[in-house]
Amino acid sequence: MSSPVFYYLNWIDQLSQGNYNVPETSKARNIQIPGLFDELSTKIEKLTNRLKENELERKKLEKTRRDWTSGVTHDLKTPLSYIQGYSTMLLSDEHQWTFEEKKKFITIIQEKANHMNHLIDDLNDAFRFESNTIQRRIKQLDVVSLVKKIVKDVSKQPAARSKQFRFVSDEETIFYRLDEKLIKRSLVNLLMNAILHNPPNTNITVTVQMNTMLSITISDNGNGMNDEEKNNIFQRYYRGISTSAPIGGTGLGMAIAKQFITAHQGTIHVQSSLGKGTTIVIHLPKQDD
Ligand SMILES: Nc1ncnc2c1ncn2[C@@H]1O[C@H](COP(=O)(O)OP(=O)(O)OP(=O)(O)O)[C@@H](O)[C@H]1O
Ligand SMILES: [Mg+2]
Structure with a gap:
């Protein structure tokens, strides 16, 4: 050998x-x-x-x-x-x-x-x-009207009846290439969280901005989260200890939203303080024209 x-x-x-x-x-x-x-x-x-x-x-x-x-x-x-x-x-x-x-x-x-x-x-x-x-199906569309429509649709749900919604954008239109279904799914998950995990009369504000990046924020003045919840929110199957949401949650909503945003080379962060509310910030990279 x-x-x-x-x-x-x-x-x-x-x-x-x-x-x-x-x-x-x-x-x-x-x-x-x-x-x-x-x-x-x-x-x-x-x-x-x-x-x-x-x-x-x-x-x-x-x-x-x-x-x-x-x-x-x-x-x-x-x-x-x-x-x-x-x-x-x-x-x-x-x-x-x-x-x-x-x-x-x-x-x-x-x-x-x-x-x-x-x-x-x-x-x-x-x-x-x-x-x-x-299969990602990327197409160019106006994010301002897309997000506005999603907020409008979600706000019509019976569960959303006791919440106040506001949509804010400085821009008339922002054209961006994305998978409509995946982005919609992410935003609906985040909006449903703001609805289901907060008390009646919570204000929910959604903003869309284009600066160095495309930013979408979903902000509420509800319960907020403690550190443990903040640290685990993107874990699959994690459900907050203080959630008063009725049955039906799986704890997958945030994990799915993160997966879909990441698939667009974007990032998603949570800012939250107990008693004051929660803001979820999505950043998506600027695209070349
Ligand atoms: N806007 C919010 N305000 C307060 N708590 C929140 C908010 N968003 C998420 N949470 C907390 O984060 C946890 C995880 O959220 P996630 O969406 O992953 O699961 P879920 O809402 O419990 O179930 P589902 O899979 O049906 O979405 C929630 O159980 C809740 O405790
Ligand atoms: Mg959820």
Whole structure:
């Protein structure tokens, strides 16, 4: 085994078996390695590193997938157990339920089914994106009217009835290339948070500005967050301790918004103080015309 040929054959053999470490070179280096082998060495080493990187990437993705799967299973099981429980009770011959009781049970079943639906939608978006299978559809549009329309639509929701909305922009129009669906999804998540996690009569102000960057801020004068909440808000499945929001949340809203903003090379930050309110700031890079 003293010839460099065997060294390389052994190396390639190891690669084919999924061992991406560069084998001990001492023996081979002791041998007079002619130019051809030197070049071969560099090439195989490059290949080895590439395969190693791919393997790390694959493992990372695999871990994310596992984390997601266990999270999803847990989150889907909880509402499902309500649906099973209440439907079993309704079908039971042992008791005659009154009309009111039946209505109450069916309402719970419906709420839980809606919650599952919401969760599946969120997961679909977030997970498809994670595994790079989401297709971004970039088109140029006016961000001022887009954001204005989103605020208007969201403010019409029954949950938003007790909140006051304001839209501010110094510009008439700002043309920007983006994926409308992803940006809309992010903004709706942020607006729904300002609605659901704050008391009635909270003011919600949305601004759109173009300076060195495109900035979109969603600001409320509601409950605000403590440091723990601020630090974890972008973690998947994290739900604030002080949230008074009724059932229905999955804790994925902010994580999804961040993912979608990041996909536009943008950043998203939170400024918040307890009792004063929360401002979410989105920055998107200026685009060449
Ligand atoms: N504007 C806000 N004011 C106060 N708390 C907020 C605000 N926005 C987010 N939070 C806190 O951050 C947490 C995480 O928000 P996130 O949107 O990720 O999850 P969620 O709203 O609880 O559930 P969902 O997945 O349905 O959006 C919330 O549970 C809430 O405690
Ligand atoms: Mg939310």
